Amino acid sequence: MTSDQGQAGVGKLGLCSGCSHYPDFLNACRCSPGDACIRAHSGRQIDRFLRQNRDEAEKYLADIFWERRAIAARYAPIDTIYRLKADPDEVVRRVVATRLPVEQLDGMIGDRDREVRLSVATRLPEALLVRMVDDDDYLIRATVARRLPHGQLAKLARDSEREVRKVVASRLPPFALHMLAGDPEPEVRAIVAERALPGLAATLLDDPEWWVRLAAVSNAPLEFLPPLTEDPEVEVREAAQARLAESEAA
The missing domain is CATH 1.25.10.10 (Leucine-rich Repeat Variant)
Structure with a gap:
């Protein structure tokens, strides 16, 4: 018997002995x-x-x-x-x-394991998702926010976690974005500005954060843009100037 055959025999004995x-x-x-x-x-x-x-x-x-x-x-x-x-x-x-x-x-909505609840939130029928809007884990709530019917998104518009509100801002119908226009986080307000209807976008041209103002330039009515051509941030100035020049050339 070779050494290889001997090792194979030992291995088979250990793995197979008593196996049904x-x-x-x-x-x-x-x-x-x-x-x-x-x-x-x-x-x-x-x-x-x-x-x-x-x-x-x-x-x-x-x-x-x-x-x-x-x-x-x-x-x-x-x-x-x-x-x-x-x-x-x-x-x-x-x-x-x-x-x-x-x-x-x-029956698994309240499972004690985060990953289990995450799988549930990914697959749960939309009609039942509202039962997970108060989950302790923000990743679960963010997943819920990505799938909730638009009419129920307002339930998460005041969520304590920025990442959840960012998802809500990206999905709310434009007419409802005013709920997040005053959000304390500029990342949320920037998403609002990118999707806002003209009237709301005009109010965000005065935002203290330059990237929120920049996002609002593309949606605000033209008559509100001239002051932005002197904005302290070059990107905001250039965006306002470009949009005004484009309207004049049209």
């Missing part, structure tokens, strides 16, 4: 010790085994090893993974949140 799939799966090339093995403590090997043997996945949904349960949840029939919505491991619940039918996600 041995030797049938090995002989049928449905598994491979060290590469595709359900008993390994390697996510890669477990995944390869279940990818090749999806009909086996359901058997491991109650496995003691969290990673085996999580990988099994990827491949098991959807109607068998409902009970894992309350699995003690967050990785398992994350998999479930990405696979359940959207109408079954409402």
